[in-house]
Amino acid sequence: MSSTGTQLEAPDSANPKPKLRALLVEDNASDAELMLRELRREGFDVATTVVQTAAEFRRRVKEELPDIILADYNLGEWRGVEALEILHGESLDIPVIIVTGALGDVTAVECIKQGATDYVLKDGLARLPEAIRRALREKQERTLRHQVEQDLAKKVDELARSNADLEQFAYVASHDLQEPLRMVAAYTQLLAERYKGKLDETADKFIGYASEGALRMQVLIQDLLAFSRVGRNTSASGSVDCNSVMEEVLQTLAATIQESGAVVTHGELPAVWADRTQMAQVLQNLVGNAIKFRGKEPPVVSVQAEKAEQHWLFRVSDNGIGIAPEYAENIFVVFQRLHARTEYPGNGIGLAICKKIVERYGGKIWVEAQTGSGSTFKFTMPLHGPNEHGANKREQARP
Amino acid sequence: MKPAPQLLIVDDNPADVGLAREGLARSAYRGQINSAGDGVEAMAFLNRREKYASAARPDLVILDLNLPKKDGLAVLAGMKADPELRRIPVVIFSTSQLNRDIARSYELGANCYVSKPGNLNEFFSAVKSIEEFWFGPVSLPPRGE
Amino acid sequence: MKPDEVDILLVDDSQDDVDLTLHALRTENLANRVFIARDGEEALDFLFCSGPHAQRSFDHPPKLVLLDLKMPKVDGMQVLKQIKGDERTKTIPVVLMTSSREERDMASGYDLGVNSYIQKPVDFGEFRNVVKLLGLYWLVTNRPPIANGKPAVAKQGR
Numbered sequence: 001m002s003s004t005g006t007q008l009e010a011p012d013s014a015n016p017k018p019k020l021r022a023l024l025v026e027d028n029a030s031d032a033e034l035m036l037r038e039l040r041r042e043g044f045d046v047a048t049t050v051v052q053t054a055a056e057f058r059r060r061v062k063e064e065l066p067d068i069i070l071a072d073y074n075l076g077e078w079r080g081v082e083a084l085e086i087l088h089g090e091s092l093d094i095p096v097i098i099v100t101g102a103l104g105d106v107t108a109v110e111c112i113k114q115g116a117t118d119y120v121l122k123d124g125l126a127r128l129p130e131a132i133r134r135a136l137r138e139k140q141e142r143t144l145r146h147q148v149e150q151d152l153a154k155k156v157d158e159l160a161r162s163n164a165d166l167e168q169f170a171y172v173a174s175h176d177l178q179e180p181l182r183m184v185a186a187y188t189q190l191l192a193e194r195y196k197g198k199l200d201e202t203a204d205k206f207i208g209y210a211s212e213g214a215l216r217m218q219v220l221i222q223d224l225l226a227f228s229r230v231g232r233n234t235s236a237s238g239s240v241d242c243n244s245v246m247e248e249v250l251q252t253l254a255a256t257i258q259e260s261g262a263v264v265t266h267g268e269l270p271a272v273w274a275d276r277t278q279m280a281q282v283l284q285n286l287v288g289n290a291i292k293f294r295g296k297e298p299p300v301v302s303v304q305a306e307k308a309e310q311h312w313l314f315r316v317s318d319n320g321i322g323i324a325p326e327y328a329e330n331i332f333v334v335f336q337r338l339h340a341r342t343e344y345p346g347n348g349i350g351l352a353i354c355k356k357i358v359e360r361y362g363g364k365i366w367v368e369a370q371t372g373s374g375s376t377f378k379f380t381m382p383l384h385g386p387n388e389h390g391a392n393k394r395e396q397a398r399p
Numbered sequence: 400m401k402p403a404p405q406l407l408i409v410d411d412n413p414a415d416v417g418l419a420r421e422g423l424a425r426s427a428y429r430g431q432i433n434s435a436g437d438g439v440e441a442m443a444f445l446n447r448r449e450k451y452a453s454a455a456r457p458d459l460v461i462l463d464l465n466l467p468k469k470d471g472l473a474v475l476a477g478m479k480a481d482p483e484l485r486r487i488p489v490v491i492f493s494t495s496q497l498n499r500d501i502a503r504s505y506e507l508g509a510n511c512y513v514s515k516p517g518n519l520n521e522f523f524s525a526v527k528s529i530e531e532f533w534f535g536p537v538s539l540p541p542r543g544e
Numbered sequence: 545m546k547p548d549e550v551d552i553l554l555v556d557d558s559q560d561d562v563d564l565t566l567h568a569l570r571t572e573n574l575a576n577r578v579f580i581a582r583d584g585e586e587a588l589d590f591l592f593c594s595g596p597h598a599q600r601s602f603d604h605p606p607k608l609v610l611l612d613l614k615m616p617k618v619d620g621m622q623v624l625k626q627i628k629g630d631e632r633t634k635t636i637p638v639v640l641m642t643s644s645r646e647e648r649d650m651a652s653g654y655d656l657g658v659n660s661y662i663q664k665p666v667d668f669g670e671f672r673n674v675v676k677l678l679g680l681y682w683l684v685t686n687r688p689p690i691a692n693g694k695p696a697v698a699k700q701g702r
Contacts, residue, residue, distance in 0.1 A: 485654075485655070486651070486654040486655060488654075488659075488660065496687075501687050501689060502635070502689060505635035505689035506634075506635055506689075508657060510637075510659045510660060511637065511659060511660075511681075511682070511686045511687075512686060512687040512689075513685055513686060513687065514687055525685060528680070528681060528684075528685040529685070531677060531681075532660075532677055532678070532681040532685075533660075535674075535677060536662050536663075536665075536673075536674040536677055536678065537660045537661065537662055538650055538661045538662060538663050540650060540651060540654040540661075541647060541650070541651060
C-alpha cells in the first residue's frame with residue numbers, strides 16, 4: 001500500500017507549507033505548467049514528476065509513491081485511464097484525478113467507474129486544488145478505517161484463540177484428571193468397606209473424609225467437563241420445540257419430582273433456534289434447582305414463556321427458599337454456592353452452565369427473588385435463528 | 400473334571416487389575432487370573448514364549464486399549480491374525496468412550512466392548528456382568544492345547 | 545417399530561423357541577424392538593437391505609443378531625459367514641444360539657468370527673435365564689459398534 005495521506009490544510013503561520021508530491025501523466029509541457037501554477041497559487045508546495053508513457057508511469061509510481069496522480073485522458077498511444085489499471089495491478093491506493101481537455105459526461109463517468117477519484121477540465125483548473133484536497137482527505141479516511149479494521153480483526157483473532165486455548169485446557173485437565181481420581185475414589189471406598197470398624201474410630205473418620213473428598217472431586221470434574229463442553233459443539237443447532245424438551249426434562253427428573261411431591265407445570269412454549277441438548281440442560285438445571293431449593297412445602301414450579309419485541313422471555317418460578325437480592329448475580333458464577341453442602345447438595349455449576357449456554361445464543365439470564373418467598377429465574381432467547389427472518393418465518397410444527 | 404477357567408487381563412494399571420480381581424472375587428468366578436502389563440508381555444504370554452512357556456491358554460481375554468509398547472488394538476489384531484489365538488473371545492474393557500476406539504475394536508474382531516465405569520460400584524457391576532455372561536451360558540471355544 | 549429401530553434380529557425357525565425367547569426378553573423390557581426372521585434367507589435380506597427389506601439402511605443395524613444354526617433354505621453358518629464376511633455388516637454382534645451340541649459347529653462358529661456361542665438349554669427355566677442374561681449383556685453392558693458415524697445409543701444402565 002502507498003504512503004499514508006498527506007494532511008493538506010491551507011498553509012498558515014503555524015503550519016509551514018505542506019509538501020504535495022504529485023505525479024503528472026502529461027505529454028504537453030505547457031499543460032503541466034498550468035496545473036502547477038494553479039496549485040502553487042493555492043498555496044501547495046508541490047514537487048512533481050512528469051511522465052508520458054505507461055512504462056515510465058509504472059516505474060515512477062512504484063519508486064516515488066506520490067500522494068496524488070494527475071493524469072491527462074488523451075496521451076497518444078494510451079489513455080490516462082489505463083494508469084488506473086496499472087495502479088490496481090500493483091495494488092497501490094493512490095488517488096487519481098483525470099485532468100483533461102474536453103471530456104463528454106459519459107467518458108467522465110467511465111473514468112470514475114474505473115476508479116478515478118475525480119476529473120477536472122483543463123479550462124476549469126480552478127477546481128483542481130479543491131479536488132486534490134478532497135481526494136487526499138478521502139484517502140486518509142480510508143487508510144485510517146483500514147487500520148482500525150485490521151486492529152479489530154487481530155484482537156478478535158487473539159480473543160478467539162485465547163478462548164479456544166482455555167476451553168481446550170479445561171477439557172484436557174478435566175479429562176486427564178479423571179484417571180488418577182478414579183483410582184483414589186475406588187480404593188478409598190474399598191478401604192472404607194474392608195476396614196470399617198476394624199481399625200480405630202479415627203481411622204474410620206480419616207478414610208471417610210478421603211473417600212467423600214474423592215467422590216466429590218469426581219462429580220466436580222464431570223461438572224467442569226460439562227461446563228467446558230458448552231462452547232464446543234456448534235454444529236448441532238436447529239429449531240427446537242421447547243414443549244417437547246420440557247417433556248424430556250420432566251422424564252429425566254421423574255424420580256426427584258416424585259420424591260419431593262413437586263408439581264411442575266408449563267405453559268405453551270415456543271420453538272427456538274438452539275442445540276436441543278443444551279436447551280434441555282438449561283431447563284433441567286432451572287427446574288431441578290427449583291425443586292431442590294425448596295422450603296417446607298412441596299415445590300410448585302411453573303415454566304412460562306412470552307414473546308417480547310426482540311426476544312422470547314422464559315420464566316421459571318418456584319415457591320422455594322428464595323435468594324437474597326445481594327447474591328442475585330453471584331449465583332451464576334462457577335462453583336459459587338450459598339449454602340453448606342450439608343444443607344443442599346450440589347457443586348454450584350448448574351447456573352453457570354445455564355448462563356454460558358444462554359449467552360452463547362445472545363440471550364441473558366437473571367433472577368428475581370427475595371429470601372423466603374420463592375424465586376423467578378428469567379432468560380431470553382432470540383426470536384429467530386440465523387437463517388430465519390421475521391417476515392418469512394415458517395410455522396414450526398410440533399413433532 | 401473340567402479344567403479351571405483361565406482368564407487373562409491385559410491392563411497397564413496394576414490398580415485397575417487389582418480392581419478387576421476384587422470384582423471377580425465378588426462374583427462366582429473361581430478360576431485362574433493372569434495379567435499382563437503391556438501389549439508385548441500379553442503376546443508373549445499368549446504365544447507361550449520364554450518365561451511363559453508353560454502358561455495356560457486363556458479362555459477369555461479382558462483387554463484394555465491404552466497400553467505401553469504395544470497397544471490394545473495391536474494385540475487384538477495380532478490375536479485375530481493368528482489361527483491358534485483367533486478363537487479366544489476378547490472383551491475390550493476401556494475407559495475410552497471415543498467412537499473411533501469402539502468402531503476400530505469391532506472392526507478388528509473384538510467380541511464386545513465394555514466401558515470401564517468411573518464409579519466403583521458400577522465398575523464391579525460391569526466386571527460381574529462380564530463374568531456372568533462369558534463364564535455362564537457361553538460355550539467357550541475348545542482350548543486346543 | 546420402524547425398520548431402523550430394531551435392537552435384536554432373532555433368526556429361528558422354531559416357533560416354540562421364538563416364543564420363549566420373546567417371553568424372556570419381555571421380562572427385561574427388551575422385547576419391543578425385536579424383529580423375527582424365520583430362515584436364513586429372510587435374515588440376510590434384512591441385514592443386507594434387499595428383497596422385501598430394500599428400504600432398510602446399513603446405517604441402522606440391529607445391536608444384536610440371535611442366530612440359530614439349523615434352519616431351512618440358508619442355515620445359520622451360511623448366514624454367519626455372509627455377515628462376518630462383508631465390510632458393511634461384519635461388526636454387527638452375532639450370537640449363535642443353537643441346540644446343536646456339535647463341538648465342530650462351535651469351533652467353526654468362532655473361526656468365522658461369531659461374537660459368542662450359546663447352547664440352548666433344554667430346561668425352559670434355564671432357557672429363560674440364559675436369554676435374560678444374553679439380552680442384558682448385549683443391550684446394556686455392551687457398547688454396540690458405530691452406526692452412521694454416531695454410536696448406536698446403548699440403553700441406559702439400570
